[in-house]
Amino acid sequence: MDSTYLSAFSALAGTMIGGLTTFLTTWTTQVAQTRSARLAEERARRDELYSKFLEETSRLYSYAMSEDKVKHENLVNIFALRGRILLQSSPSVVEAADAIIKRLVTTYMMPNRTDEDLLRDLENSSDDLMADFAKVCRSELRLLN
Numbered sequence: 001m002d003s004t005y006l007s008a009f010s011a012l013a014g015t016m017i018g019g020l021t022t023f024l025t026t027w028t029t030q031v032a033q034t035r036s037a038r039l040a041e042e043r044a045r046r047d048e049l050y051s052k053f054l055e056e057t058s059r060l061y062s063y064a065m066s067e068d069k070v071k072h073e074n075l076v077n078i079f080a081l082r083g084r085i086l087l088q089s090s091p092s093v094v095e096a097a098d099a100i101i102k103r104l105v106t107t108y109m110m111p112n113r114t115d116e117d118l119l120r121d122l123e124n125s126s127d128d129l130m131a132d133f134a135k136v137c138r139s140e141l142r143l144l145n
Helices: 003-066 072-088 091-109 115-123 129-143
Strands: none
Touching (some): 003 072, 003 091, 003 129, 072 091, 091 129
């Protein structure tokens, strides 16, 4: 084989290998960045959903303590949020959300709560369903990092 052909072939092969290496490096970096951005977006979306659920829970719990009948129209938002949680979250988060909703309905059906009852509930932190929900959500959100 002529040395000029060998030189040309070597130069061409080196260029192709260099180009392929650059392409693969860029592609790998882009895939990693896209995945990271998608996970960050998913984390932010779930964080917002869980915050809305807790806000609605707090509002309804306050209302349920002073009412002795369930007003079904008041539960529309919490069930809508629960449906979104069902679509996006793990079974453990769904179970924690369901436990909160059951507690809300039970609180509605109980006699109206006094200020002393509220204070007693606050002192008994072992029965805090919102804390349980938040703990499960935190665990799930950590997985999205």
